[in-house]
Amino acid sequence: MTNERIHNDEMKVNPSQLDAWDGHYHWHAFTQMAEYEPLVIERAEGVWLFDVHGNRYLDGVSSLWCNLHGHQHPKIKAAIRDQLDRVAHNTSLGMGNSTTTLLAKRLAEITPGNLEHVFFASDGSSAVESALKMAFQYWRQCDTPRPEKTKYLALGNAYHGDTLGSASVGGIARFHAMFSPLLFEVIRLPSPDPRRLPADQPTENAAEYYLSQLEQVLADRHEEIAAMVLEPLVQGAAGMIFHPPGYLAGVRELTRKYDVLLITDEIVTGFGRLGTMFACDQEQVVPDFLCLGKSITGGYLPLSAAITNADIYAAFLGTSASGRSFMHGHTYAGNPLAAAAALATLEILEEEKTLERLAPQCEQLAQILATLSAHPHVAETRQKGMLAAVELTPGEPQSRFPEDQRIGYQVCREALRHEVWLRPLGDVLVIMPPLSTSTEELKFLGDALLQSIDVVTREFAKDQAAVHSQ
Numbered sequence: 176m177t178n179e180r181i182h183n184d185e186m187k188v189n190p191s192q193l194d195a196w197d198g199h200y201h202w203h204a205f206t207q208m209a210e211y212e213p214l215v216i217e218r219a220e221g222v223w224l225f226d227v228h229g230n231r232y233l234d235g236v237s238s239l240w241c242n243l244h245g246h247q248h249p250k251i252k253a254a255i256r257d258q259l260d261r262v263a264h265n266t267s268l269g270m271g272n273s274t275t276t277l278l279a280k281r282l283a284e285i286t287p288g289n290l291e292h293v294f295f296a297s298d299g300s301s302a303v304e305s306a307l308k309m310a311f312q313y314w315r316q317c318d319t320p321r322p323e324k325t326k327y328l329a330l331g332n333a334y335h336g337d338t339l340g341s342a343s344v345g346g347i348a349r350f351h352a353m354f355s356p357l358l359f360e361v362i363r364l365p366s367p368d369p370r371r372l373p374a375d376q377p378t379e380n381a382a383e384y385y386l387s388q389l390e391q392v393l394a395d396r397h398e399e400i401a402a403m404v405l406e407p408l409v410q411g412a413a414g415m416i417f418h419p420p421g422y423l424a425g426v427r428e429l430t431r432k433y434d435v436l437l438i439t440d441e442i443v444t445g446f447g448r449l450g451t452m453f454a455c456d457q458e459q460v461v462p463d464f465l466c467l468g469k470s471i472t473g474g475y476l477p478l479s480a481a482i483t484n485a486d487i488y489a490a491f492l493g494t495s496a497s498g499r500s501f502m503h504g505h506t507y508a509g510n511p512l513a514a515a516a517a518l519a520t521l522e523i524l525e526e527e528k529t530l531e532r533l534a535p536q537c538e539q540l541a542q543i544l545a546t547l548s549a550h551p552h553v554a555e556t557r558q559k560g561m562l563a564a565v566e567l568t569p570g571e572p573q574s575r576f577p578e579d580q581r582i583g584y585q586v587c588r589e590a591l592r593h594e595v596w597l598r599p600l601g602d603v604l605v606i607m608p609p610l611s612t613s614t615e616e617l618k619f620l621g622d623a624l625l626q627s628i629d630v631v632t633r634e635f636a637k638d639q640a641a642v643h644s645q
Contacts, residue, residue, distance in 0.1 A: 190215070197215050233616060251475050261274075278518050294481045301336070310327075310358070317432050317487075329346060329405065330410065331346045362392060365388065382422040392431070397435055405426065411602060436463040441454055452530065466479070470522065473519070529611075539621075540561065543618070565628075582635060586627045588632045
């Protein structure tokens with residue numbers, strides 16, 4: 176059967192048949208397939224997704240936090256097509272590619288400080304995995320080797336990916352507890368969440384309080400710690416936990432003081448999500464490794480990177496016989512099609528002055544959150560740039576809905592009826608649309624979310640009243 180025949184046959188498939196096949200053949204990530212309700216997307220345009228039945232949905236989470244400039248952006252499409260006419264892929268093992276080389280140079284120019292050596296991977300997990308292994312190997316072959324540095328320091332509720340190394344430094348049990356026998360030991364610090372301070376600690380002392388915990392651990396155990404890894408400013412999958420101002424800068428100061436490498440995971444926060452190109456920029460921090468992914472290609476093709484400085488890079492240089500090479504890599508790392516999409520994504524940020532023009536959208540999002548904050552079933556809202564979280568409550572701000580009720584999930588399912596696609600983190604609703612979303616489209620999202628919270632919490636209240644009346 177020719178490719179054309181296959182394509183024509185697929186186009187004739189009944190949408191309901193596609194739903195059935197999607198539920199049967201396609202094993203979806205982080206999804207209980209016994210409960211999965213098929214939602215099959217056929218096309219997209221701007222900030223809108225269209226399913227096989229012709230329904231549209233505003234892409235309220237940027238197709239899992241990666242679509243930066245909207246779907247079908249002509250510049251990114253043209254860049255991929257142009258690259259396709261040259262070469263779709265060549266290996267990065269022992270050879271380069273002109274497009275990928277240009278991207279590496281461009282990333283070195285825009286990333287903080289002296290970060291200039293770019294190791295490409297295919298996804299965020301792989302970028303973090305690469306940085307962890309680089310840090311481990313560095314301490315064995317730097318000018319003053321420290322082979323006893325074998326441990327990693329990470330935060331509670333961290334999420335850094337799903338490979339065994341990145342899962343080990345993660346700290347969310349529901350994602351990785353099943354695989355705990357396979358994971359290596361990590362030194363864990365509490366998440367620096369200003370809302371979780373002891374009663375005797377004022378909020379304005381949050382950074383100082385959590386940094387004192389960090390210094391105590393570093394003072395006691397720095398000789399065995401290779402690196403600390405953290406998501407700067409915001410811990411995404413933890414439920415959008417916002418760190419106190421000054422914490423990131425303090426971490427950088429302390430890791431330098433105690434000779435511990437710093438790995439910042441900007442898979443989520445990079446490329447303007449928080450209002451600056453990188454989260455590290457907001458506190459003038461230069462890490463030893465910067466991990467990037469998701470929005471690096473505008474959400475069009477898989478690509479990620481671990482970027483480091485000249486001093487660390489130098490430790491990997493020598494003869495072939497020296498054994499200093501970084502023996503790690505991925506077949507599609509630095510893929511030229513993905514690199515072309517990434518270069519176009521960066522050009523759009525510059526040419527369209529995306530970050531400079533975000534103020535109206537950020538203000539509109541703030542107004543939406545102000546409205547939602549007044550809702551009796553919203554405990555708290557949080558915002559940085561074009562990233563926001565809405566935390567639900569059954570009543571009192573510190574109370575939580577029963578986990579088995581899946582209220583956050585129900586709100587997102589209801590939002591589909593109002594033409595908005597969202598995906599929750601438990602009972603925390605994430606708002607992270609493409610940066611190209613207009614103020615009118617944001618208002619549409621906010622109105623849909625408010626109605627959805629109303630519907631679901633009203634039904635919950637009815638059910639609870641019925642239970643208590645029995």
